[in-house]
Amino acid sequence: MVPMSYFVGLSAVLFAIGVAGVLLRRNIIVIFMSIEIMLNAVNLAFVALGRRLGSMDGQVMVFFVMTVAAAEAAVGLAIIIAVFRNRETVNADQLNLMRW
Secondary structure, three states, X not given: OOOHHHHHHHHHHHHHHHHHHHHHOOEHHHHHHHHHHHHHHHHHHHHHHHHHXXXXXXXXXXXXXXXXXXXXXXXXXXXXXXXXXXXXXXXXXXXXXXXX
């Protein structure tokens, strides 16, 4: 049996890597992948907590998070492709679409 603290620790490390990727990187695709890493870290924590409590609530929450992540991936990648076609860059510093 693997202790729950290992799963929670791995989840925290993955979440920290995702936060660092969002804050430090300027490429939109890398930022997008970092958000996905954070979602997977939360999924791992949900499954570990569900296993600890002996219920299926963690797996049910993971199912909903994965559904939202799939929709986010489809819409997010479509927006990234549209921005790249218009601006020919995926650098977040060079994208100022909301400015006049």
